[in-house]
Amino acid sequence: MKACDACRDRLPLFLSGELNAEEAEETRSHLAVCSRCGREAEDIQRVDAFLRGAFDRQPVDTRALRARVLAAIPDEPAPRATGDWRGVTGAWLAFLRRPGPAWALGSLAFAIAAIAFLAWWRQTPAVYRQVAADHREDVVQKVKKSGWLRAEDAVREFTQAQFGDPSLAATLAPEGSRLSRVRLSRLGGDDYAHFVYAEADGREKVSVFVRWRRRPDETLPGRPAERTAEGWPLYAAARGETRLAGFDSPRMLVLVVGELPPEEAMRLARATAARLRERKTS
């Protein structure tokens, strides 16, 4: 299962040719022997092929269907975030909203979802894609994985060993939430501590991903949307309902992720930065 986890983590980067030679070779060897990971790779490639095929076909009039689909898509509020991926998705939606014949797609709803997904996938920096996917697997889909720590003593020991701070889990906790579990997640070649927080009713809601900066000048990718009160760069990304807000503290990279209203992830990240600022380990 460990090999599969590593393979899944790397799959998007493998397919887009962004892995180094050694990681690419490991991924290739695993795909040769693991049918489950092989199927996942095929699924991604099938969506890609579908989209290419869709635009080779003849135009037909599907205005009624298109109107229904578009009516079902909630209007996105104006983004504060900067990433180019939003612009790409927006351009596709603008294209689909134009009057006149639409393209003969097998299912327009699926095509719109697939286009939005691919636009997001290609344009969103890998770390945001990986963090969003890890959060969705663990917190939304509840995929079983090993290595979770839940007991208070074990968590304190873990954060002491990883970050030199036995109470880091509490420092990062969103107001009104408490730690549910934590594990090390290997994402894009880096180990992140993945903290999962639950609300008072026990429902898990928000993930916080943290790791040390490898170099003093290392930052999260993309252009910061704004700065925290501490002056730390604050970044934003989203995939559908899943919002990400991250910041560079002097020594760490921190990402807050959840199925949240548009501004909520940013608010939580600002509050997290304010609490972290008080700690020596920030």
Ligand SMILES: [Zn+2]
């Ligand atoms: Zn596998």
